[in-house]
Amino acid sequence: MKALSKREAKEGIWMVEAPTPTVGPNDLLIRVQHSAICGTDVHIYKWDDWAQKTIPVPMVTGHEYMGVVAGMGSEVHGFQIGERVSGEGHITCGHCRNCRAGKRHLCRNTKGVGVNRPGSFAEYVVIPAFNAFKIPDEVPDEIASIFDPLGNAVHTALSFDLVGEDVLITGAGPIGVMAAAIARHVGARNVVVTDINDYRLELAAKMGATRTVNVAQEDLWAAAKGLGMTEGFDVGLEMSGSGAAFAQMVSVMNHGGKIALLGIPSGRVDIDWNDVIFKMLTIKGIYGREMFETWYKMAALVQSGLDLSPVITHRYGIDDFQEGFDAMLSGHSGKVVLDW
Numbered sequence: 001m002k003a004l005s006k007r008e009a010k011e012g013i014w015m016v017e018a019p020t021p022t023v024g025p026n027d028l029l030i031r032v033q034h035s036a037i038c039g040t041d042v043h044i045y046k047w048d049d050w051a052q053k054t055i056p057v058p059m060v061t062g063h064e065y066m067g068v069v070a071g072m073g074s075e076v077h078g079f080q081i082g083e084r085v086s087g088e089g090h091i092t093c094g095h096c097r098n099c100r101a102g103k104r105h106l107c108r109n110t111k112g113v114g115v116n117r118p119g120s121f122a123e124y125v126v127i128p129a130f131n132a133f134k135i136p137d138e139v140p141d142e143i144a145s146i147f148d149p150l151g152n153a154v155h156t157a158l159s160f161d162l163v164g165e166d167v168l169i170t171g172a173g174p175i176g177v178m179a180a181a182i183a184r185h186v187g188a189r190n191v192v193v194t195d196i197n198d199y200r201l202e203l204a205a206k207m208g209a210t211r212t213v214n215v216a217q218e219d220l221w222a223a224a225k226g227l228g229m230t231e232g233f234d235v236g237l238e239m240s241g242s243g244a245a246f247a248q249m250v251s252v253m254n255h256g257g258k259i260a261l262l263g264i265p266s267g268r269v270d271i272d273w274n275d276v277i278f279k280m281l282t283i284k285g286i287y288g289r290e291m292f293e294t295w296y297k298m299a300a301l302v303q304s305g306l307d308l309s310p311v312i313t314h315r316y317g318i319d320d321f322q323e324g325f326d327a328m329l330s331g332h333s334g335k336v337v338l339d340w
């Protein structure tokens with residue numbers, strides 16, 4: 001089969017002929033139709049320190065996708081050939097304390113599709129049937145292909161009650177702008193999105209942000225006051241991985257504010273801990289998606305009218321994958337989807 005492989009330990013990704021993955025008794029074979037490029041795939045493409053430590057070479061990468069069931073192992077029940085599915089990319093162990101308690105997202109032994117095992121930049125991907133999620137009819141194929149990062153946005157945004165609240169989202173990457181759309185959809189009052197990239201702030205505005213702020217040029221608190229806010233933000237969703245953004249968020253939270261941290265910093269981050277203590281802030285780390293509550297919420301949000309279509313800014317046939325990676329590398333893109 002055709003696949004995009006991290007074939008060599010250097011910058012780039014290559015189209016190769018790879019063996020179709022073997023289907024174990026509990027596995028689904030999925031014929032991939034759309035596969036989106038994640039920030040993680042860009043780290044792997046660039047071959048940065050994290051990728052060098054994490055990715056065995058060669059490796060078929062990619063983990064955001066939708067496709068149809070093309071085969072299944074002898075022990076699999078409840079799936080039909082041809083059914084549309086996406087897949088949870090975190091494969092959990094099933095035997096640790098959290099897995100046994102049904103809290104799979106807290107598994108200590110998680111393995112990643114397209115990171116530790118062959119992924120979805122391929123004509124076929126194999127995952128445990130347990131990890132597959134059936135796509136309801138109301139969800140378009142392309143939107144289903146970004147359920148993995150949408151799940152990051154949903155898991156983070158729905159960590160705290162947003163109804164009537166003033167929400168700050170730092171980072172207008174694909175996940176940040178989807179979180180803005182979710183926050184509006186579920187009834188937040190003000191949704192302020194910050195970034196230092198105007199292309200992305202425009203995307204945030206299209207996705208429903210009430211106010212966007214380029215923090216390299218404009219004062220965040222002055223902008224918030226312009227919206228009538230006087231006390232600070234109630235909920236913060238950190239989606240940039242920038243230490244400066246997190247420190248700024250802590251400084252503009254109201255007393256009793258709640259922060260969910262999704263962005264992954266490249267090193268240690270210095271914030272004013274006195275603010276955390278004296279404002280009695282709650283800070284929650286987020287990894288992946290809740291299995292499978294987040295997936296049901298995602299489907300329901302789309303079924304109830306959440307419009308995510310502006311976030312997909314680029315589409316390419318798989319033979320033009322390099323253009324897709326170039327679009328991601330440019331910083332002038334939302335989600336980039338590759339069609340197989």
Ligand code: NAD
Nearest residue numbers: 039171173174175194195239240241242245263264287288
């Ligand atoms: P992205 O890198 O595309 O977007 C991050 C955005 O933050 C960029 O647009 C960048 O310009 C902006 N930014 C940089 N400095 C800033 C600052 N000082 N203030 C405000 N914005 C600033 O990322 P993405 O794909 O949307 O993902 C968001 C974050 O979530 C990333 O850090 C990613 O690594 C992380 N992530 C975490 C998980 C998890 O499970 N915890 C999963 C997926 C992604």
Ligand code: ZN
Nearest residue numbers: 093096099107
């Ligand atoms: Zn486990």
